[in-house]
Structure formats: structure tokens, C-alpha cells
Amino acid sequence: MGSSWKLADHPKLPKGKTIAMVVLDGWGEAKPDQYNCIHIAETPTMDSLKEGAPEKWRLVRAHGTAVGLPTEDDMGNSEVGHNALGAGRIFAQGAKLVDLALASGKIYDGEGFTYIKDSFETGTLHLIGLLSDGGVHSRLDQVQLLVKGSAERGAKRIRVHILTDGRDVLDGSSVGFVETLENDLAELRAKGVDAQIASGGGRMYVTMDRYENDWEVVKRGWDAQVLGEAPYKFTNAVEAVKKLRQEPKANDQYLPPFVIVDDNGKAVGPIVDGDAVVTFNFRADRMVMIAKSLEYEDFDKFDRVRVPKIRYAGMLQYDGELQLPSHYLVSPPEIDRTSGEYLVHNGVRTFACSETVKFGHVTFFWNGNRSGYFNPKMEEYVEIPSDSGITFNVQPKMKAIEIAEKARDAILSGKFDQVRVNLPNSDMVGHTGDIEATIVACKAADEAVKMILDAIEQVGGIYVVTADHGNAEDMVKRNKKGEPALDKSGNIQILTSHTLEPVSACCHRRPGLGTWS
Numbered sequence: 047m048g049s050s051w052k053l054a055d056h057p058k059l060p061k062g063k064t065i066a067m068v069v070l071d072g073w074g075e076a077k078p079d080q081y082n083c084i085h086i087a088e089t090p091t092m093d094s095l096k097e098g099a100p101e102k103w104r105l106v107r108a109h110g111t112a113v114g115l116p117t118e119d120d121m122g123n124s125e126v127g128h129n130a131l132g133a134g135r136i137f138a139q140g141a142k143l144v145d146l147a148l149a150s151g152k153i154y155d156g157e158g159f160t161y162i163k164d165s166f167e168t169g170t171l172h173l174i175g176l177l178s179d180g181g182v183h184s185r186l187d188q189v190q191l192l193v194k195g196s197a198e199r200g201a202k203r204i205r206v207h208i209l210t211d212g213r214d215v216l217d218g219s220s221v222g223f224v225e226t227l228e229n230d231l232a233e234l235r236a237k238g239v240d241a242q243i244a245s246g247g248g249r250m251y252v253t254m255d256r257y258e259n260d261w262e263v264v265k266r267g268w269d270a271q272v273l274g275e276a277p278y279k280f281t282n283a284v285e286a287v288k289k290l291r292q293e294p295k296a297n298d299q300y301l302p303p304f305v306i307v308d309d310n311g312k313a314v315g316p317i318v319d320g321d322a323v324v325t326f327n328f329r330a331d332r333m334v335m336i337a338k339s340l341e342y343e344d345f346d347k348f349d350r351v352r353v354p355k356i357r358y359a360g361m362l363q364y365d366g367e368l369q370l371p372s373h374y375l376v377s378p379p380e381i382d383r384t385s386g387e388y389l390v391h392n393g394v395r396t397f398a399c400s401e402t403v404k405f406g407h408v409t410f411f412w413n414g415n416r417s418g419y420f421n422p423k424m425e426e427y428v429e430i431p432s433d434s435g436i437t438f439n440v441q442p443k444m445k446a447i448e449i450a451e452k453a454r455d456a457i458l459s460g461k462f463d464q465v466r467v468n469l470p471n472s473d474m475v476g477h478t479g480d481i482e483a484t485i486v487a488c489k490a491a492d493e494a495v496k497m498i499l500d501a502i503e504q505v506g507g508i509y510v511v512t513a514d515h516g517n518a519e520d521m522v523k524r525n526k527k528g529e530p531a532l533d534k535s536g537n538i539q540i541l542t543s544h545t546l547e548p549v550s551a552c553c554h555r556r557p558g559l560g561t562w563s
């Protein structure tokens with residue numbers, strides 16, 4: 047094929063038909079029991095796809111090495127799922143590239159580390175990111191290696207700004223992760239390195255917003271990490287997390303921001319001129335906003351109050367088009383020649399839509415972590431504003447119907463050849479661990495699929511319905527036998543994370559419009 051963009055005709059699918067590409071976020075296939083919200087919810091449309099045309103319905107793996115993740119224990123996630131769907135190929139993902147760079151030591155020879163290292167002599171090294179072993183955005187073992195490796199290479203003063211998880215790992219597990227990190231930092235202190243945790247907060251409330259849904263989230267992080275200001279002050283991070291978790295309804299995802307202070311009540315690690323900063327998440331979407339606030343001179347999203355002159359590097363470069371950040375420790379996967387680029391070169395017009403919290407999934411991730419259009423004359427991307435400031439179990443229907451209406455109108459308009467959407471419900475509500483709400487969420491997503499397929503039927507088009515990874519089909523932690531695992535008090539443990547389950551892929555022309563197989 048060389049560098050040509052020409053696409054051969056599909057051997058079976060007819061030309062010139064509108065195609066709907068529907069990604070149900072977090073919709074996997076698992077055994078039907080009471081913790082399978084997709085099974086419990088009324089989902090007549092998805093049921094009819096499976097039962098009505100079983101020969102057009104397949105299960106595909108959406109986790110582990112099948113999608114470019116380091117091991118078979120790695121659950122799928124939106125970044126890898128949409129990267130793979132959008133590019134039609136599998137790339138070694140950020141997690142794996144960071145593992146390799148750490149194992150070979152190459153991470154320390156690269157441009158990014160060389161750049162930040164210049165601050166080690168007189169400044170502090172700050173590490174900001176998600177502290178868990180979830181492996182979706184970051185991994186604890188990578189952070190441990192980076193802290194140790196940086197100290198060995200001259201970092202004399204290290205401050206870690208942690209974000210607690212509870213979304214890719216069990217709620218409550220934050221305490222153990224903080225203890226592990228504290229032990230490592232104590233070992234460094236014994237060797238004469240001034241190393242401490244400096245601030246913290248829950249990932250969904252502090253720093254890790256995405257697609258500009260709510261800049262307040264990033265501001266809360268800025269205030270704690272850079273300015274050293276937060277509503278809660280503690281002298282010890284383990285105590286901070288334990289205490290804040292005691293509040294009614296508190297959970298790891300939404301812990302309020304806190305700073306660690308010394309005996310005089312002074313924050314131990316604000317970021318100041320001459321310091322180095324690394325954001326250690328490898329995954330892009332929830333790091334773009336903090337990267338902008340740390341890197342951009344012109345910035346009007348919130349009042350930064352004080353903008354320290356720092357040397358900043360991301361674990362990876364998070365946005366290839368914006369080249370953000372400009373310094374990074376590990377080169378991201380080069381996801382080139384994605385389907386979106388092929389489509390514009392072949393005169394195929396695209397419409398993509400989701401609500402804010404997943405908008406970048408069908409645009410940015412789909413296009414290989416690249417923001418913007420390939421050709422605005424051939425593409426239209428529509429974002430429906432998400433609710434902000436609430437957890438999604440409060441509004442489990444989210445904007446599914448609004449997304450479907452936009453997709454329906456785009457299909458019926460005749461202006462587009464490919465109409466692609468992400469329906470977020472099963473994932474976003476699944477992450478809250480609220481089973482009742484997740485059932486409502488799955489029903490809403492199913493209704494949205496129906497609206498889109500009905501529109502496809504009207505125009506005699508083709509549909510592909512699939513998912514990026516599992517989530518709502520299994521809401522409980524299980525033992526090796528697959529039974530719900532009980533905690534010390536004999537209670538089941540709700541699973542807020544994605545799963546290792548396969549997802550369905552279904553491609554079809556609507557019945558009555560001729561046959562192909």
C-alpha cells in the first residue's frame with residue numbers, strides 16, 4: 047500500500063451506505079447474575095442484536111495484550127479501546143512503553159529527564175499523579191522506580207502530590223498505597239534525601255478532570271500542589287487519607303484536597319521557581335488540563351495566583367497535535383494512519399458525537415491522541431455538555447438520548463457517511479458502584495442504540511455496535527472461583543473498575559434490505 051491513502055473496496059459491504067459506529071462505553075459480556083447490571087436492565091435492542099442475528103454477533107477481547115497492554119491482568123480502558131478501534135491496529139500502550147523505559151534505564155537518558163535534572167541541584171522534584179496499581183492512568187510500581195531512580199541521579203528534595211483512586215481499584219485501597227509510598231520515602235530519608243508526600247486529594251475532585259468538563263477540579267489541585275493551600279491540613283499523609291475517609295459518604299475518588307504541613311503549620315511542598323515537576327500518569331485524557339496549566343504562559347481557565355518558573359515534563363507527551371507537554375520522559379506510541387485520516391483522504395464524511403466526559407474518546411483517542419479535525423470540511427464533531435459537579439449515579443441517563451438525537455439527525459441529514467458516537471452510561475455510572483443507578487444507565491444506553499439503529503434502517507444503512515471494555519456487566523469483586531469475594535466483615539466488595547470481560551461486536555445491515563454475510 048506504501049504511503050497511499052487509497053482504500054480498496056470492501057469485499058462484501060456495499061458502497062455508499064451510511065454507517066453508524068456505536069461504542070457503548072464499559073459494556074462487557076459476563077455471566078448473568080445479580081451483579082450484572084446489563085443482564086438485569088431491560089435492554090431489548092442489544093438483546094435483539096445478540097439473539098436476532100447471532101451469526102453477525104461476536105465476542106472480542108478488550109483487555110491485556112490483545113489491545114497492547116503489558117499483561118493479561120490489565121483490564122481494558124477507554125484510551126486503549128478507542129485507540130485500537132480508531133486505528134484498526136494494536137499499539138504498545140503508554141503503560142508498556144514506560145515499563146520498558148524504566149527496565150532498560152533509558153528513561154533517565156532521554157531528553158525529558160535530562161531537562162528536569164538540571165533543577166535537582168538547587169530545586170525540588172515534584173511528582174504529581176494517580177497513586178494506585180490500577181494500570182489505567184498510572185502504576186504505583188512505576189512511581190516507586192521513578193522516585194528511587196531520580197534520587198539515585200541527584201534529586202535531593204522530592205515531593206509527591208498524590209491523587210487517590212478507588213475507580214480503577216477498590217474503594218478504600220488508597221490507604222495501603224499511601225503506606226507503601228510512605229515506606230519508600232522513609233527509606234530515602236534514611237539515606238539523606240529529603241522526600242515527602244506534600245499534598246493529595248481524590249482523582250475525581252482534584253486535578254484529573256478531562257475534556258474541560260470542570261476546571262474547578264484542576265484549580266483545586268493547583269491550589270494544593272502549587273500554592274500549598276487546601277481546606278484540610280495534616281502532618282502525615284496516611285493519617286490524612288484515613289481521617290478524610292471517615293466523613294460520611296467519603297470515598298477515595300472524591301477525597302477533598304489536603305496539604306501536608308510541618309510542625310509550624312507550613313505546607314511542606316508548594317511548587318516554587320527553580321523546581322522540576324513531573325506528572326507521572328501515562329494516560330493522556332486526564333492530564334491534558336493540568337499540563338496546560340503548568341505549561342502555558344497565556345492561560346485564562348482559572349486564576350493561578352502565582353506561576354512558578356519550573357522545568358516540567360510529562361511521563362508521556364499527552365497531545366501530539368498540541369505537542370503538550372513539550373518535554374516528556376517517554377515517547378508516546380506513534381498512532382499514525384488512523385481510520386479518521388483515511389476517511390478524509392477518501393472523501394468519506396464523518397460526524398462524531400458524545401457528551402463532554404467522553405467527547406474526546408470518539409475524537410481525540412479515536413484519532414490517535416490527536417486533538418482537532420483532520421479536515422474540518424469533511425468532519426463535524428459535536429459535544430453535548432455533560433452534567434458537572436455531580437456523581438453520575440444521580441443522573442444515570444446522562445445525555446444518552448441527546449447523543450442519539452444528534453446521531454439520528456446526522457444520519458437522516460444525508461450529509462455524513464460515518465456517524466460515530468460513544469454512549470457513556472454503563473461506564474460512568476458503573477464507576478460509581480451504585481448498582482440500581484447502573485441498571486437505569488444501561489437501559490438508557492439501550493434506548494439510545496435503538497434510536498440510532500432506527501435511523502439507520504430508514505436510510506438503509508449499516509451499523510456496527512461494540513464497546514471499548516467491560517464495566518457494568520460485573521459490579522462485584524470475585525474470588526478465583528468467580529464467586530463474590532467477601533471482605534473481613536463478610537460483606538461483598540463492590541467493583542467500581544473496568545473488567546477483564548470481552549465485549550460484543552455486531553455489524554449488520556438492517557433486515558429487509560438485501561443480504562450479505
Ligand SMILES: O=C(O)[C@@H](CO)OP(=O)(O)O
Nearest residue numbers: 123124125182213214473
Ligand atoms: O474514568 C476514567 O478515567 C477511566 C477509569 O480510570 O475510565 P475510561 O477508561 O472508561 O475513560
Ligand SMILES: [Mn+2]
Nearest residue numbers: 071072124514
Ligand atoms: Mn471506556
Ligand SMILES: [Mn+2]
Nearest residue numbers: 072473474477
Ligand atoms: Mn471507565
